[in-house]
Amino acid sequence: MIAPAKTRTTDHFMQHAAGDKRYKILEAHIKKSQYQQDALIEVLHKAQELFGYLEDEVLRYVAWQLKLPASRVYGVATFYHFFTLKPQGAHTCVVCLGTACYVKGANHILTAVEEHAGIKAGGTTEDSQLSLLTARCIGACGIAPAVVYDGTVTPRQTAETALEQIRKWVAS
Amino acid sequence: MNQLELQQIKDRELAARKKIVLRCCMAAGCTSSDSKGVKECLERAVAEAGLQNEVEVRGVGCMKLCCAGPLVQVDPAETLFANVTAETAPSIIAALKGGTAKPEQVDPRSSFFTLQKSVVLANSGIIDPERIESYIAADGYTALLNALTAQDPKSVVETIVSSGLRGRGGAGFPTGLKWGTVAKSPGARKYVVCNADEGDPGAFMDRSVLESDPHAVLEGMAIAAYAVGADQGFIYVRAEYPLAISRLRTAIKHAKNLGLLGSGIFDSPFNFNIDLRIGAGAFVCGEETALMASIEGKRGTPRPRPPFPAESGLWGCPTLINNVETLANIAPIIRNGAAWFSDIGTLRSKGTKVFALAGKIKNTGLIEVPMGTPLRTIVEDMGGGAPDGRDIKAVQTGGPSGGCIPSQHLDIPVDYESLSTLGSIMGSGGMIVMDDSTHMVDVARFFMEFCMDESCGKCIPCRAGTVQMHHLLEKILARKATVRDLAKLEDLCDMVRSTSLCGLGQTAPNPVTSTLRFFRHEYEALLQPDPYGPRAAAPEPEPLTETAAPAN
Numbered sequence: 016m017i018a019p020a021k022t023r024t025t026d027h028f029m030q031h032a033a034g035d036k037r038y039k040i041l042e043a044h045i046k047k048s049q050y051q052q053d054a055l056i057e058v059l060h061k062a063q064e065l066f067g068y069l070e071d072e073v074l075r076y077v078a079w080q081l082k083l084p085a086s087r088v089y090g091v092a093t094f095y096h097f098f099t100l101k102p103q104g105a106h107t108c109v110v111c112l113g114t115a116c117y118v119k120g121a122n123h124i125l126t127a128v129e130e131h132a133g134i135k136a137g138g139t140t141e142d143s144q145l146s147l148l149t150a151r152c153i154g155a156c157g158i159a160p161a162v163v164y165d166g167t168v169t170p171r172q173t174a175e176t177a178l179e180q181i182r183k184w185v186a187s
Numbered sequence: 188m189n190q191l192e193l194q195q196i197k198d199r200e201l202a203a204r205k206k207i208v209l210r211c212c213m214a215a216g217c218t219s220s221d222s223k224g225v226k227e228c229l230e231r232a233v234a235e236a237g238l239q240n241e242v243e244v245r246g247v248g249c250m251k252l253c254c255a256g257p258l259v260q261v262d263p264a265e266t267l268f269a270n271v272t273a274e275t276a277p278s279i280i281a282a283l284k285g286g287t288a289k290p291e292q293v294d295p296r297s298s299f300f301t302l303q304k305s306v307v308l309a310n311s312g313i314i315d316p317e318r319i320e321s322y323i324a325a326d327g328y329t330a331l332l333n334a335l336t337a338q339d340p341k342s343v344v345e346t347i348v349s350s351g352l353r354g355r356g357g358a359g360f361p362t363g364l365k366w367g368t369v370a371k372s373p374g375a376r377k378y379v380v381c382n383a384d385e386g387d388p389g390a391f392m393d394r395s396v397l398e399s400d401p402h403a404v405l406e407g408m409a410i411a412a413y414a415v416g417a418d419q420g421f422i423y424v425r426a427e428y429p430l431a432i433s434r435l436r437t438a439i440k441h442a443k444n445l446g447l448l449g450s451g452i453f454d455s456p457f458n459f460n461i462d463l464r465i466g467a468g469a470f471v472c473g474e475e476t477a478l479m480a481s482i483e484g485k486r487g488t489p490r491p492r493p494p495f496p497a498e499s500g501l502w503g504c505p506t507l508i509n510n511v512e513t514l515a516n517i518a519p520i521i522r523n524g525a526a527w528f529s530d531i532g533t534l535r536s537k538g539t540k541v542f543a544l545a546g547k548i549k550n551t552g553l554i555e556v557p558m559g560t561p562l563r564t565i566v567e568d569m570g571g572g573a574p575d576g577r578d579i580k581a582v583q584t585g586g587p588s589g590g591c592i593p594s595q596h597l598d599i600p601v602d603y604e605s606l607s608t609l610g611s612i613m614g615s616g617g618m619i620v621m622d623d624s625t626h627m628v629d630v631a632r633f634f635m636e637f638c639m640d641e642s643c644g645k646c647i648p649c650r651a652g653t654v655q656m657h658h659l660l661e662k663i664l665a666r667k668a669t670v671r672d673l674a675k676l677e678d679l680c681d682m683v684r685s686t687s688l689c690g691l692g693q694t695a696p697n698p699v700t701s702t703l704r705f706f707r708h709e710y711e712a713l714l715q716p717d718p719y720g721p722r723a724a725a726p727e728p729e730p731l732t733e734t735a736a737p738a739n
Contacts, residue, residue, distance in 0.1 A: 114634075118621055158220070
């Protein structure tokens with residue numbers, strides 16, 4: 016006899032927390048928010064911090080924990096730019112394309128990196144070393160153009176300085 | 188916490204002040220140029236020179252001249268050092284004992300600084316944003332004390348009404364009126380929301396305020412909550428501002444520890460708590476109904492108004508939503524009185540406005556000027572004009588909802604009404620200067636691409652219209668468009684503006700219409716001859732007549 020779908024999924028999700036430490040931390044975080052459904056975005060932030068990206072299984076797990084339809088969780092995860100459903104490279108390079116950065120030539124930096132790495136903005140190199148992203152504005156307009164290398168905002172960049180940094184990553 | 192304890196904290200803090208104070212900028216702009224390392228070097232140099240009892244190295248918020256960061260100011264001598272590095276920092280300490288300081292100096296009495304009028308930024312770059320005592324020493328939380336102990340909620344609302352304060356988020360709605368509506372709305376539960384989702388590209392005023400003076404926002408929110416009868420507040424802040432988030436977390440924790448947030452504040456029956464909500468990178472969440480959906484953990488899509496949030500907001504309860512800068516104005520107004528505030532600025536735009544000056548200009552950074560200051564004063568006297576001897580071509584205000592003000596109109600006073608006569612808006616305060624190397628059609632395309640990407644997709648005019656407008660702008664830039672495409676673009680602008688659901692779509696055409704208004708020749712120079720001849724001669728479809736209609 017096949018077990019009812021609901022019991023099976025519960026077992027299935029319970030195993031996650033038992034086997035993977037990251038699920039355990041996520042569970043504690045959800046518990047802290049008292050399983051409130053309106054904490055969905057906070058929970059997804061935490062999940063992305065733990066897993067690096069939001070894989071399908073994580074989204075299903077969050078839906079199960081918060082008793083939300085999977086469609087709602089997927090809908091929220093895909094709506095916001097900050098959430099990524101694809102694994103990221105070892106290094107991330109975020110080129111700010113805010114107005115101040117743009118008028119000071121941020122698009123040239125982006126093109127140079129795209130050509131050098133052979134990927135488009137939003138993509139990751141085949142060897143999973145580099146993810147190239149763009150930002151709408153990181154609020155660093157006073158020091159434009161700014162690029163964020165692995166989470167560190169770096170002021171007054173040019174195509175040359177950006178490529179230099181990327182070569183350094185590849186070399187290390 | 189009561190008045191006496193507040194005074195004691197202030198006295199203790201002032202008594203502990205040292206003779207010489209080195210203020211080191213620790214806002215996001217300078218920290219990205221390693222101001223943290225500079226501060227550590229300064230502290231080490233002070234210890235090595237044995238000056239711990241005379242010199243205090245204080246990490247402060249934004250010191251405004253971002254282009255010259257990291258900045259260090261030595262007080263009371265008022266010497267401002269720019270571009271300080273970890274290597275040159277120790278020489279500043281050596282100079283205190285008669286040596287020479289290596290970093291270059293900037294005149295703190297230059298017009299960039301002297302033409303500013305600080306209300307919102309009064310503590311920015313002065314106090315340590317990570318210590319609540321530093322804020323209390325600058326008379327922090329006295330406005331809340333005064334409101335809670337000496338005024339009833341109604342008179343607080345009246346003070347804000349008579350101050351003439353208008354919303355600093357962009358639209359300029361009278362703040363007092365909004366407060367009054369929420370206060371009058373029936374409901375056992377009410378909320379106060381601080382909109383810190385500063386999505387406009389080229390704007391960083393709210394980030395600076397949150398990083399430099401987070402308690403001013405908390406105090407403003409608490410006063411607002413008292414005035415409208417709320418006991419729960421939310422700050423919705425962008426995930427792109429990690430430093431602002433961490434400073435807010437610290438500030439909320441400290442305020443709770445001292446009993447300035449929580450229950451029975453200042454021994455009154457007033458309770459108020461604040462929770463942080465972190466955005467996830469959607470520009471549309473700056474729109475108030477979308478922001479509320481996001482706080483409720485949903486997709487940030489707007490809904491039609493009415494009902495306005497003041498009547499039915501978060502979870503259906505009356506909700507007051509104010510921008511960061513608006514809330515930062517509240518404590519100074521309560522402290523100094525409505526008349527003091529309404530003396531600043533113009534007849535219909537009171538107070539000051541903070542602008543983020545960026546783009547092709549010598550002095551980039553944060554400025555706060557009285558409303559009505561001529562744009563020329565801001566970009567030429569304070570900003571120092573365009574670098575490399577180029578000419579200023581236009582100033583863009585209001586982000587993707589705003590417009591470009593051409594150089595021939597630089598003499599207009601900066602206030603809500605004057606900017607709108609030129610087809611731009613005050614916006615949240617981003618001010619991007621463009622020089623003659625900037626192509627205006629490309630600027631319009633840049634903003635349209637932004638709106639296209641950020642459209643939430645709920646209503647069709649915005650979702651489909653922005654794509655079509657972007658396509659037409661690309662076509663014009665590729666020199667493939669004719670005068671008919673330009674006409675179609677103008678029609679689309681009109682349609683998207685008048686039929687979109689929320690502010691994002693309604694204002695998305697602004698960058699196109701304002702550049703078309705002042706730089707039409709740049710568009711026309713890219714047009715190709717129309718293969719069908721001039722537009723007027725184009726074949727018009729035959730009107731349907733009785734005889735032409737097919738017989739049934």
